[in-house]
Amino acid sequence: MSCDFAIADASVAQNKLLADIASKFSVTDEHLADVATEVHRYLANGLEGDNVPHGLPSRVSYIKKGIAEDIREAKKSEGLALGLTINTSANRLKVASVKFVNNAPDIINKQVFYMTKGIPSASQLFEEAATHIAQFVNTHNLVTDSSQIPLGVTIDLPLEETSKIGGRVACDTRGCDPFFMNVDIAQSLSSALLKRHLPVRVTSTTNCVISTMVAAQHHFQTTCAALILNHGINASYYEAASKISKISGSDLVGSNAKVAINTELARFGENSVVIQSTMWDHRIDRESGNTGYHIFEKLVADKYLGEIVRNLITDFLDARLIFPKDADVSTFSEPYTFFTSYMTIMEDTSDDLREVGDLLDTGFNVKTSYVDRQIVRALCRIVTMRAAKLVGAAVAGVVRKATEAMDKPAQAVVSISGQLTEMNQPYVGCTIKTAQELLSKMNLEEAVFNVLGEDGYTVGAALCSFSS
Template sequence: MAGLKIVQQQQQDSTSALSDKQRAMLEDVAAAFAVSDEQLAKIVARLEAEMFRGLARNTNAELHMEPAVVRPQAAPASGVSLGMAIEATGRRIRIASVRFEAGCVASTTRQVFVAPTAEAHADLFGFAAFCLSEFIQAHGLEQELAPGQKLPLGVAVGQPVDDSQSRVCEAAKEDSVDLCGSDIAHRVRDAVLCSHLPVRVASVTNNAVSALVAAQFHDSTARVAAVFNHGANAAYLEDPVRVERLAGPAGADGADAVAINTEIGRFGAGSDALPLTMWDRRVDRESRCPLARPLEKLVADQYLGEIVRNLVTDFMDHRLLFAGTGDVRPINAAYSFHTGYVAPIIEDSSDELAAVDAVLAAEFGIRSSTADRQIIRALCRVVAERAARLSGAMLAALALKAAAAASHSGDVSVALSGALLDTNPFIRSTAIAAMERLLASRRTAPIGVIFQRRGDDLLGAALAAARL
């Protein structure tokens, strides 16, 4: 089992400091988190079935599978377009201007705005209009416009959007501003009009769809875009004929393909398809949205550190970690062990695990023993490897679905992005290896992997707006 191999490797890497009880509990945890290749193959098959169900009319499928009609490869000959991304928390708004010349991107300018007060956060669309005004003035964009001309604006949001109505169609996730039922295009348009800005709201898409638009613009083989940030989501290109809710190709306005926002983090909500442990159930139970988005809670940046923290506190309760260390209360606070700590801890190969010691001392004020550090590193690896292998299964299912839809049009690539993959090479490489192994077992043609630049969803949003 993969998890047990991790423990064995840890034991070989100078784990003589561990007692028999510490080693036994670590092995039990590793066994609980291990996911076999056979389990992953079953998850891939279930994901494929749920994606198929989600494309049909009037089904109660686990996945969202909302179509968005986009034309990823067509670029305007010239001009400037704006892309704006509204983060799921509502506190951050990112804006970019994209200048096109001869059908290519000539230049881009990006800026991030953070709501300075609770009042600005509460008035999200007023704050968005303020950000747009500041951005346009700071970069002199209005001076380039002809009389009566307006800048096309594409909005990307971190929640599922009904493409036909621009409405957010899911309740807020963890730490999210609740936009459920909001017509994003209408509310941004009203805010823009009230601020007298030279902007027209041309499109509203989910950020995974925007990432897919940008990926296809750079590489025509890209038919899947998976984003691993605070949450996890993916979009892929589908044959319109297979999407019943579009009522055939005519519903897609003659497009060769439609982008499907899968909301794949929902997978497992209506079944026992995922290998949940008692620690996963605890994190889910204590979350703001219990029983919602179970796959996301196993693979996304927001949750991995919290799973590790729950394992740590259980070792502490058994007096197998930080015994006699002093004040360890800081690590009892929920979500205090950030996922960002996992990568440097896993990568620490020094004899005394100096990086692990530094994290524990600086972030929690804990003086640790060598055994403590070995346990922390092993727990991080166990949680990270399971997340990576499940992510690989997710990518394999998406690649198979996209390849089936593109069987007549050549190669298929998967575009990957997100802070989790950028900052954690172990998760990134392990996920890709798991995907490739699962696809090889299905005798699928090789799937390419593309790494997107941070902020490409803004380019995608600007591209979508420039065509409308």
């Protein structure tokens, strides 16, 4: 993706506005290095205690780095396990059955279920989930004897693990989500499964970014970090228990264990001295339901990227610099109508940018000129490049922290999962490239990046179920 966004046939005014936007979204190498450094500092501060002003939550998981070896040694991998992903942002559940094939985990069956809209309570959500699990188990004839099938649950919300099996959605600076208030996920789902007399037992509860890291370890044993690129964003890594001050009183104190840390990377940027937000970012933040929080996520995550592009298009509309003057452009005034999935049009390299034109015609009922299509493609590229570079910088900070926890120097392996890995490959490629360049400047060895796709955390959930 070129950094020169000038359009040959565009007017001076069009190119001027495009150049102004590009300059405001530009991030220098020095700025990216500062982001990586500050993420590293936030991670270190988060190990000191909860709610540290310049720290990330850094939630400590019961999952330890040796989980892959433990599963193999126990020979539990000879059996079948279920993984359940609760994707609240997409209002869906994914169930998968996982077995080991040639000593590696493999999905045998999978199915996606959509949750009923407007479901009134968490207890009813788990009742619905249990119904879908029963349907999945019966459809695929998974019950062959009287033995119970272990089920690992993973969720895309902040999770406070309360035991090796259970966990509650955590409170953060915005308070507690009333929908999940005081709800133990494992206990609630187990109760719903019991009513249906299913031979399925919940044996683990994790956040999606932890389960992604566990899944990756079965492909690359030296996996030390994971990144989720979904509706939101998150990262995890393995930390030495001896460096976690806030776990005083835990049985981990004084141990040599390496434990999984759920960083809650989306929270980065609150009280940051290096995040540079544009006026469009401020607008997104102001109009969101959590103004002042999750600043970094609003710059880089799937939930917001399309909305940033829509705001930029409206600036061109207000300046009368795009689309026919008699076009009905009212749809562009409606928030979140330009979906992030539309941004794949930035890869359109056809002579007439037909894919861009078809999208604007069918999605917004607007007939466009070639210059119009070039402008929209350029805006998608500008927003994507900034987001990907910032995420790459954050990943470099996470990898630096993870390598410091290693017993001996080794090449870091980072796993990436989530829908953006399949929906926007230029984003992923730019993220990896930026991270590698920054790691080199830190005098660290380049990392290996392992892209698992959207199924990664569901496989990881099933694997976690073996570990109990």
